[in-house]
Amino acid sequence: MRNEELxxxxxxxxxxxDxxxxxxxxxxxxxxxxEILQIWNHWPDGMSEYxxxxxITYIIEMAGKYGVPVLINDDWELLQNTDLAGVHFDSIPDDIDKIRQKVGRDFIAGITCSNDLEVVKWAEENSFDYVSFCAMYPSPSVGSCEIVRPETVRKAREVTDIPLFLSGGITPEKIDGLEGLEFNGVAVISGILSDDEPKxxxxxYNQALIKR
Structure with a gap:
């Protein structure tokens, strides 16, 4: 997948x-x-690698019917024995070249950024496919993440053309409040998973993204 498709x-x-x-x-x-699905590395206690x-394989099969890539959060080793499309890192990994060598195939790579534009520059220099800013608003799913300043997103777009996602407390109604920011999509957890009607x-969310 070319990153402009993200x-x-x-x-x-x-x-x-459950x-x-x-x-x-x-x-x-x-x-x-x-359009994209990520499995958070928040596994139940004692769950085996098998x-x-x-x-993961079952989720990939489900998502594959819709042409949706499935990424894993941080646990990049799981790319070696599954058909995961990529990995999302919460922070800059120690040795991305060694990780790529061990995985042994192309994969989508994304990373979380707060207000530190050095992360964006690092992602650009290391050919990452996207950056996700967290958190735009307070949210029960993002813990104590600092709130991202709109100016940070504006400056990020000035230094890179890779896709930018916004996350953290974003509801369909709040997408209007992101007007003036150039971004490619929004990432959500509880905004959909906690809803009784996720479809x-x-x-x-999609209607709000189209209207912006």
């Missing part, structure tokens, strides 16, 4: 949820039009 609604899912509930919500979210790989909620 855009739209990006869903981060929590594998610590898996029957989680898979149903993922299926409904896919029907609602998500069981992680089995769950409709995903559609609401």
């Amino acid at each position: 855009n739209g609604l990006y869903l981060v899912v929590d594998p610590s949820m 898996h029957e509930v989680l898979l149903k919500k993922i299926e409904e979210s896919l029907k609602g039009g998500i 069981d992680k790989e089995q769950l 409709e909620k995903a559609r609401n």
Whole structure:
């Protein structure tokens, strides 16, 4: 996938949820039009690597029917035994060249950024596919992340043309408040996963993105 194709609604899912509930919500979210899916590395205590790989494989099969790439959060080693499309790093990894060598195939690479534009510059220099800013607003899913200043996003667009995603407390209604910022999509967790109608909620996000 070329990085200019990375855009739209990006869903981060929590594998610590009841898996029957989680898979149903993922299926409904896919029907609602998500474009990218990331599995957060928030695994249940004691879950084996085999069981992680089995769950990942099932999610990949679900998402594949909709042409949606599935990424893993930080646990890049899981790319070696699964068909994951990529990895999202929460911070700059120690040796990205060694990671790429060990994975042994092309993969989508993204990274979280707060207000430190050095992360954006590093992502540009290391041919990353996207940057996700967190958090734009307070959210129960992002813990104690600092709030990203709009000016940071503006300056990021001046130094790179790679796709930029915004995340953290973003609701469909708050997308209007992001007017004037150049970004390619929004990433959500609880905004969809905590909703009783994830398909409709995903559609609401997409409608808001189209209108902006």
